[in-house]
Amino acid sequence: MLPLIVIAVLLVAWHIAVILRPGLIPGPLKVARAIVELAERGLLVKYVVASLFRVTWGYLGALTVALPLGIFLGTTLPADLAVNPILQVLRPISPLAWIPIAILWFGVGDVSAIFLIFIASLLPLLLAIVNALRNIDQVQLRASRNFGLPIRQRVVRVLLPAILPQLIVAMRIALGVAWLVVVAAEMIAVNSGLGFLIVDARNAGDRYDLVIAGMFLIGVIGVVLDLLMRRLERLDSVRWGYASE
Amino acid sequence: MKAKVRFSDINVRIGTIDILESVNLSVNEGEFVCIVGPSGCGKTTLLNIAGGFLQQTSGEATIDGVPVDGPDRRRVFVFQERGVFPWLTVEGNISFGLFDRSEEERRKRIDYYVQLVGLRGFENAYPRELSGGMKQRVEVARALAVNPDVLFLDEPFGALDSITRLQMRGELLRIWQTERKTVLFVTHDIEESIQLADRVVVLSARPARILTEVAIDIPHPRDLSSRRYLELRDKIFSEIGLAHRV
Numbered sequence: 001m002l003p004l005i006v007i008a009v010l011l012v013a014w015h016i017a018v019i020l021r022p023g024l025i026p027g028p029l030k031v032a033r034a035i036v037e038l039a040e041r042g043l044l045v046k047y048v049v050a051s052l053f054r055v056t057w058g059y060l061g062a063l064t065v066a067l068p069l070g071i072f073l074g075t076t077l078p079a080d081l082a083v084n085p086i087l088q089v090l091r092p093i094s095p096l097a098w099i100p101i102a103i104l105w106f107g108v109g110d111v112s113a114i115f116l117i118f119i120a121s122l123l124p125l126l127l128a129i130v131n132a133l134r135n136i137d138q139v140q141l142r143a144s145r146n147f148g149l150p151i152r153q154r155v156v157r158v159l160l161p162a163i164l165p166q167l168i169v170a171m172r173i174a175l176g177v178a179w180l181v182v183v184a185a186e187m188i189a190v191n192s193g194l195g196f197l198i199v200d201a202r203n204a205g206d207r208y209d210l211v212i213a214g215m216f217l218i219g220v221i222g223v224v225l226d227l228l229m230r231r232l233e234r235l236d237s238v239r240w241g242y243a244s245e
Numbered sequence: 246m247k248a249k250v251r252f253s254d255i256n257v258r259i260g261t262i263d264i265l266e267s268v269n270l271s272v273n274e275g276e277f278v279c280i281v282g283p284s285g286c287g288k289t290t291l292l293n294i295a296g297g298f299l300q301q302t303s304g305e306a307t308i309d310g311v312p313v314d315g316p317d318r319r320r321v322f323v324f325q326e327r328g329v330f331p332w333l334t335v336e337g338n339i340s341f342g343l344f345d346r347s348e349e350e351r352r353k354r355i356d357y358y359v360q361l362v363g364l365r366g367f368e369n370a371y372p373r374e375l376s377g378g379m380k381q382r383v384e385v386a387r388a389l390a391v392n393p394d395v396l397f398l399d400e401p402f403g404a405l406d407s408i409t410r411l412q413m414r415g416e417l418l419r420i421w422q423t424e425r426k427t428v429l430f431v432t433h434d435i436e437e438s439i440q441l442a443d444r445v446v447v448l449s450a451r452p453a454r455i456l457t458e459v460a461i462d463i464p465h466p467r468d469l470s471s472r473r474y475l476e477l478r479d480k481i482f483s484e485i486g487l488a489h490r491v
Contacts, residue, residue, distance in 0.1 A: 139328045142298060147342035147391065148318040157341070161332035240331035240373050 026209040031216065034209035043197070048221065051182050051193040054110060058117025059178045063171070065118075066125035071155060073126075074133025074163075087127060095120035095181045099188055113185035113193075120181040121174040128170030132163035165233075165241020172229040179222050194218050248310075249274040249427040250295055250395060255304035257290055263452035264290050267304070270446060270455060274394075277421060277428040279438035282448030283485070288431040291453075292397050295429065296322050308395065318342060320395035321388040325404050329372045329383050335359065336368045338383050342391035358386040361420060378409040385417070389424060398430045402437070414440055418465060435481050439474060440467055447484055457484050 011028050018027035026034075038044040073080040098119050102112040136159070144158040186195025194214050201210030233242060250272040257265040264287040272278045280288045293299035294306050297316040306313045308320060321342070322328075329338050336355050343351045359368055362382035372380050381401060388396055398417075402410045418441060421428060432438055438445045439461055447456045459481055463473050 137327060139324045140330060142316070142322065143324065143328045143330070143341075145298075146296070146316045146318070146322050147344075148316070149344060153344055157344075158330070161330070164332070236371060237332040240371065 026212060030209045031212045034207070034213040035216070038197075038210070038213060044217075047192060047194050047197050048217065050190075051186065051195070052221075054113045054185070054190075054193065055117055055175075055178050055182050058114040058182075059121050059175060061114070061118045062121035062125055062174065062178075066122055066129060070126050070129025071133065071159060074130040075159070080130060087123065091123055091127070095177070096184050099185070102185075103189060108189050110190060112189040113182060116185040116189075117178045117181050121178045124174045124177060125167075125170050128166055128173075129163060132166035132170075133159060135166075136162045161237060165238045168229070168232045168238060171232075172226060175225055175229055176222065179218070179225060183218055194221075247274045248272065249276070249308065250429065251307045251310075252291070252295070253305045253307070255291070255294060255306060256302045257287070257294070257299070258302045265301070266452040266454045268453070268455055270458075272427060272429060274427055275425045277430065277441060277443045278446060279430045279432060279442035279444070280446045280448060281432055281435055281438045281481070282453060283450050284433050286448050286451050287453035288433075288448060289399055291448075292322075292399055292429060292431050295395075296320060296397050298322075318391050319393050320397065321391060321393040323384050323388050323396060323398045323401050325381075325399070325401060327404075329380050329387070331372045334369050334371055335364055335375070335383055338372070339386045339390050341387055354390050358390050361389070361423070362386040362416070376409070377405050378413055381405065381413055382416070385420065389420070389426075393426065395427045395429065398428065400432055401430075403432075410437075417441065422465070435478065435485075436469075439478055439481070440469065445477075445481060447481055449485075457481075459484075 014028050018024060035044065038047070073083060095116055098116055099112075102115045106112040106115055140158065140162060144154050149157065182193065183195035183198070186193035187199045190196055191200075194217055198211050198214040201207040201214065232238070248271045250270075252268050252270045255265055255268040256263070268291060270278075270291075280291060282288050290299060294301050295308070295313060297313045297320075330341065333341065336359070339355050339358055340351050343354060346354070355368070359365055362385055364379065364382055364386070367375065367379065372383065375383070384401070401417075402413050405413060414437065430438070430441060435445075442461055445459045445461060447459065448454070449456050459477060461477060463471065463477075467474060
């Protein structure tokens, strides 16, 4: 209830501010009308779907690579020691710094955007998986060795479930990063999606109502994605991994 | 009586530290042996060698006359309660080692051991919903379910409160009398060892040697205030140089 009141108060304050200082930014009503306009022109669904499409592929691609690679590095100490410095150097590089390389390799288009999202999600996932594997309780690893499970079974029945709580947290973070990056990628590499909407609205006639509408949609969808990911944390088989119990 | 587990002149040195010094010990089939000694003396090291988790520096550890090389399902460790897998239910934990059995066999064994350790009604509970003692029972059931010849218990009740600990000792004895496994039980609790074991092996401080072996010739159930119990207890206390006074 309280958050709703705060939102209402902020909307009113925004409305009043715009009346007092016209030209600051468009008011809430104008932004609401812009969203309706987007819906009527069929762009709302189109752009949201376009952005989600790129995030989905880039993110799933990252997960597909991070899982086996992370399990390999996390269980093979020499490999991890060899690769870790490279990962540490790559980590502080903003995914946006890859934009020129993405365009060089994949040209302007969906593949570039997907590649950027892939790069952005890969590192947090990979590092979290390696780290989680390193921190598995030795007693549990021994127990699994004691019962003579073949290696594949050990991965599926011990390693994966043991890292799952931390993996889910990393998946949330990575999806958040992916959603940040898709907007930036779309500003440069493509001509659809919510990021494109924002640049395009500014370039094509200072439509700041559409800019803010785009920002609003990005925020709302980001929250929805995070809420969906959080549902995973309530699975019975991972709840042990979170401190609230 | 046949020797099930035999340690012949076992030495363990890690870095520059001698952990175990010429340990010779033979455990018979179906025997319940407790290994006691001061904390950190190397009791667990000895167990880890028999379990195949650690390689001795010299000497030989054999089970059924065959040198131990690596962990094996026929001899199972019971750790303190944190060895249960928190992502599996009670059933999932108990059937953990039964991955290559038929579904029917698995069901039968789960059912039997759930009953044996008194967890009927908790089959689908997760470890976080169980008390420490119940988790410990899950571990014991998980170990027994694969029908091992030897059980290694490494201070299994160390983390339990004293009442639960007493109950668990009773349970373990009851189960041992049903299943007749060879048991090696490490503890630093001398009273515990006399309550449980056929034979108590006393280790010295590091580097650990065997100070003495004491056969506990009191029939089960043991009367903890009987004269023989107190005699044996005081004998072990004086052996490790402790006057039994606080």
